[in-house]
Amino acid sequence: MTDKKPDILQPVDDSARRLGKTLVRTARFASLATIDPLDGSPSVSRVSLATAMDGSPVFLISRLSGHFANLEADSRCSLLVGEPGKGDPLAHPRMTLIGTAENLSGTPARDQAKSRFLRRNPKAALYADFPDFAFWKFTTTRASLNGGFGRAYAVSASDLACPAAALESLSEIEEGAVAHMNADHADAVGRYALKAGAATAEGWRLATLDPEGLDMTSGDEVVRLWFDAPLMSAQELRPVLVALARKSES
Structure with missing residues (x-):
């Protein structure tokens, strides 16, 4: 045997x-x-x-x-x-x-x-x-x-697999949302990066987003911040980003 x-x-x-x-x-x-x-x-x-x-x-x-x-x-x-x-x-x-x-x-x-x-x-x-x-x-x-x-x-x-509910609606707004965050809310992006484990808040840009989180880059570095729960629609994105920014301030 x-x-x-x-x-x-x-x-x-x-x-x-x-x-x-x-x-x-x-x-x-x-x-x-x-x-x-x-x-x-x-x-x-x-x-x-x-x-x-x-x-x-x-x-x-x-x-x-x-x-x-x-x-x-x-x-x-x-x-x-x-x-x-x-x-x-x-x-x-x-x-x-x-x-x-x-x-x-x-x-x-x-x-x-x-x-x-x-x-x-x-x-x-x-x-x-x-x-x-x-x-x-x-x-x-x-x-x-x-x-x-x-x-x-x-x-x-x-x-x-990524939850599919918000894929289509987020795809329609992603490029504009990313550009807006980098242009007008760079400080919040830096705080997101810190929350995701970055050593400093300086120099980070939002690269991509999806129903489950945010990917940020600084030169050759990449960090990911996961949402507490997957987004079900694009309409949920702004409130989630605002809440994350407030949490990262405290």
């Missing part, structure tokens, strides 16, 4: 779901693994990352790259997110997303993907509209989350 292999996976709870979502929402880059059509070999590269409002990863790549051709031949791919940080890189959380990627060229989703991506990666504006570049949206089917030693989880797509 063979010994049963021990189950090293932990049950997926709200803490694991929040960690997984945070890794995706705050990722500046990812390792992209594609399938080489020549012989089926795995091929890995690095891509800059942002997210669609629903939390799906979005990346911008050139047709001149090998992974562009690989994805055209086979849309199956994986993304590894999670920054190593100081010390042992294996002690830091990371997550492998498994799924497929779709080229957004010629689709209605392309413009919003571009807007959100450039607010997270402003230097990409230099080449984002070059004819050989395209935005791709990743759809997760499952994920493997490692929160550090002894903290492994098999995460489903539903565990990482």
